[in-house]
Amino acid sequence: MLIAEELLLVGTSPEGRNLLGSQRGIGLAGALLTELVLHERLDVDDRKRLRVVEGGSTGDPLLDEALVRFGEREGKKPKDVLDRVGRKVQQPLLESLARQELLRPEPVKALGLTLTTRWPVTTAGPRDAILADLARVVTGAAEPDSRTGALISLLHALDALPRVIAKDLRPGMTNGEVKRRGKEITKGRWASEAVVKAVQEAAAATAAAVGAATAASSSSGS
DSSP, X not given: OOHHHHHHHHTBOTTSOBSSOTTHHHHHHHHHHHHHHHTTSEEEOTTSOEEESOOXXXXXXXXXXXXXXXHTTXXXXXXXXXXXXXHHHHHHHHHHHHHTTSBOOEEEEETTEEEXXXXXXXXXXXHHHHHHHHHHHHTTSXXXXXXXXXXXXXXXXXXXXXXXXXXXXXXXXXXXXXXXXXXXXXXXXXXXXXXXXXXXXXXXXXXXXXXHHHXXXXXXXX
């Protein structure tokens, strides 16, 4: 399973609620970028800009598509491409988890119209196993590896780590302590640290743009 698929799976509640917040797409794009960096397919050069190390098939169609999308934006800073890539990857990742029978689409209707789609968990085992691994690292019972380190770093970047690692999985740890642990795990990990910064910057820029648009709309309507 891709890091992005694991992020999406643990970032979805059993009932299908999005635990990653409004910047979920940016986080998923960051997960794909992390995986491509770990596979030495992409890199960030001395100018902090994307560089393709090796093209061609990775053996996974979702990762291949992500490589093409990032490759089309070679030379740009990661923070400037995550939002655009993120808009394109959410649906394919959800559908991939549905094909694996881990999530299922559940239309939310009103007056006969489909308003949105929830994606409740179909098979809990894999999600629970990933959460258990993450909880062991967050509580200090285990050391992070490349996979758990990347997931925790991305959840930290999205400010979602305390929501995803529920209190019953880390007894005695406050939300603040979980956040501090996430920050510690992120430090010193090149791929995680670089992508986390890009995710945080992209999320902040998107939130600022939305806020400005809302303020402008309110002003024009008054």
